[in-house]
Amino acid sequence: MGDDDIEYNIVFPEALVSERHWRGSKEPVVILLGWAGCRDKHLVKYSSIYTEQGCITVRYTAPLKTVFISETFGYKELRHTALKLLETLYDYEVENNPIFFHVFSNGGxxxxxxxxxxxQRDKQFSTLCVLGTVVDSAPGSGNVKGALRALRTTLGPNINTFLRYLLMALFAVTVVLLRIVLYPMTKYFHKNHYDAMMDRPAPWPQLYLYSRADQVIRYTDVERMVRVLQGKELAVQSFDFATPAHVSLFRDFPEDYSRRCLDFLNSCMTNSEDAKLKRRHVVQH
Known part of the structure; x- marks a missing residue:
C-alpha cells in the first residue's frame, strides 16, 4: 500500500490494544523512515515496538537513487516524497492524531x-500535532568514507565487481566536488540535510540514539548536532550505546532500545496532554 507515487505500509492496531494503552486518547501515528537500502522486513521489527503499544505505524524507505544521487546533485526529489507521506495522514483520516517520527541514518x-x-512552512500541515522524534544513527555530515561504506553495503555482494568500484568512484568524486569543495557556493542553492536541520531545527522534543563505534555516521557529528540544538534551548536528549555498528542499536540491545523509545514517546504524550490542559485553562479564564 501506497499511491501511484510512493510505496509505504500503514498498520492500524487492534481497538482493544489501543484503548488499553491510550485510554480514550487518540493513539499516536508513528512514521518510521528507513535507512538507505533498508527492506520493509527490517522496519517491521522496529514498528512492532509501537504497534504492541497500540500505535498506528507508517513505514517508508526512500529509493536509493534519491538518497545517493538526487540529494547529492541538489535535486529535491525527496521533498515531493515528504509531501506525499504527510498527505497520507489525511487520506486515512488520522491528521488529528498526535504524530511521532522514528528516523534511521542519513537516508531517513x-x-x-x-x-x-x-x-513548519506549509499552511496545509500547520495544524498537525507532532509529539517528537527518535533519531537512530544520524545525522552525519561530510563523511565521504562513511558514505562510501554505506553505498558499498547497500549495493551488496551480487553486483559486478567492476561496476561496484566504478559507481563508488563516481559517487566519491561527486560528493567531494559538490558537497565539500564547492559547498561554500552550492549551499546557497541546496543546503545539505545536516546544515538545514541545524539552522532551522524541528521545535518538538528529540531523542538521538547513536554509537561511537559507528563507522558510517561519526558520533562526533551526532553529538555536535545535539549540542547545537540544546544551545537553541530545544528539548533534546541523547544516548550513546557505545559498541554497536551502524543501525545495529536495536539488534544489540533490543530491550534497552525499546524501553528508551517507548519512555520517550510516553513522555512526549504526557507533555502534549499537559500543554492542552494548560491552554484550556487559559481560555476558560
Whole structure:
C-alpha cells in the first residue's frame, strides 16, 4: 500500500490494544523512515515496538537513487516524497492524531528534513500535532568514507565487481566536488540535510540514539548536532550505546532500545496532554 507515487505500509492496531494503552486518547501515528537500502522486513521489527503499544505505524524507505544521487546533485526529489507521506495522514483520516517520527541514518534523515520543513512552512500541515522524534544513527555530515561504506553495503555482494568500484568512484568524486569543495557556493542553492536541520531545527522534543563505534555516521557529528540544538534551548536528549555498528542499536540491545523509545514517546504524550490542559485553562479564564 501506497499511491501511484510512493510505496509505504500503514498498520492500524487492534481497538482493544489501543484503548488499553491510550485510554480514550487518540493513539499516536508513528512514521518510521528507513535507512538507505533498508527492506520493509527490517522496519517491521522496529514498528512492532509501537504497534504492541497500540500505535498506528507508517513505514517508508526512500529509493536509493534519491538518497545517493538526487540529494547529492541538489535535486529535491525527496521533498515531493515528504509531501506525499504527510498527505497520507489525511487520506486515512488520522491528521488529528498526535504524530511521532522514528528516523534511521542519513537516508531517513534526508527525507525527515523535508517533512520538518513542510510542517513548519506549509499552511496545509500547520495544524498537525507532532509529539517528537527518535533519531537512530544520524545525522552525519561530510563523511565521504562513511558514505562510501554505506553505498558499498547497500549495493551488496551480487553486483559486478567492476561496476561496484566504478559507481563508488563516481559517487566519491561527486560528493567531494559538490558537497565539500564547492559547498561554500552550492549551499546557497541546496543546503545539505545536516546544515538545514541545524539552522532551522524541528521545535518538538528529540531523542538521538547513536554509537561511537559507528563507522558510517561519526558520533562526533551526532553529538555536535545535539549540542547545537540544546544551545537553541530545544528539548533534546541523547544516548550513546557505545559498541554497536551502524543501525545495529536495536539488534544489540533490543530491550534497552525499546524501553528508551517507548519512555520517550510516553513522555512526549504526557507533555502534549499537559500543554492542552494548560491552554484550556487559559481560555476558560
Amino acid at each position: 534523515f534526508m527525507l525527515y528534513r523535508y517533512m520538518v520543513e513542510l510542517l
